[in-house]
Amino acid sequence: MSHMWRKRNAQALYESHYGPNMTPMVDVVMVILIFFMASTAFLGPEWFLKTHLPTAGAKPPAGEPEPTRLHVSLSVGPEKQTIVAIGVLSGLTMEQLDAKMAEEARRAKPENVVVLVDPAPGVPYDDVVKVHEMCARLGIVKVGLQ
């Protein structure tokens, strides 16, 4: 028992420790953990919506059936609200556009529908993205931006 009471210096204390030194390993693990947390924080909240940039006179590839084309025009109303025209229908709201596109996607299969978004200059960019979101939600992948 006498060795328990002897005076110890720092070296003696250090040498009295047994087992592997965990500090470098824990340091490395924490660095990796924080790196992945930071990466997730940067990359996590962003999503992408793909849009095509059609050129005038572009034609579908040979052999493919003629798709159902929807020309979606967005304009600004007198009360700064976005007004939608789709085909021969005009004066629609964004909600009505959603319903109309859902109907078209049901009628012709989503893969056979081509949507061309044609926004007027004053239309909020947010609404342009909303139309792309509607298409993505309905499974329509052929979306172009005028």
Place this chain on the structure above:
Amino acid sequence: MRIRPMHLHQPAGKINVTPLIDVVMVLIIFYLIVGKMAAERQGRVELPSSGVGVSSQDHDAVIVTVVAREGAGPRVLVDGHEVPEGGLEPVLKARVSAAPGSSSVQVRADRRLPYSDVAPVIKACRDVGLTSLRLVTERAPGAHGEAP
């Protein structure tokens, strides 16, 4: 006889967490500062929110950021570097010709902007020969899932 209490000495085998906490705190502060600097460099943008989208990352994509400014026209940045008005097309052309066929463009535009401020970016992309681009959105709370 005076008995010395045992608890004055640190028990053998106990991990000393002080250096660990020091290092972790330094790293947290480092990442906070770097994150803030990176966000500032890309431009502060309020992205439109979307319930669907694609979450895959293309690390080689050209990122075009359109930042709204109070009382002035928008600021356009390509990979964090500001581009003067009308100078977007040459910059994009150089980037696209550097990796023909595999280059993609991501547009990070502020949701508050009118389309007229984003249209020049779309036009420049079309003019340099791109056939598609990706609109960057913020994942909406309760998002439905990945787009097809």
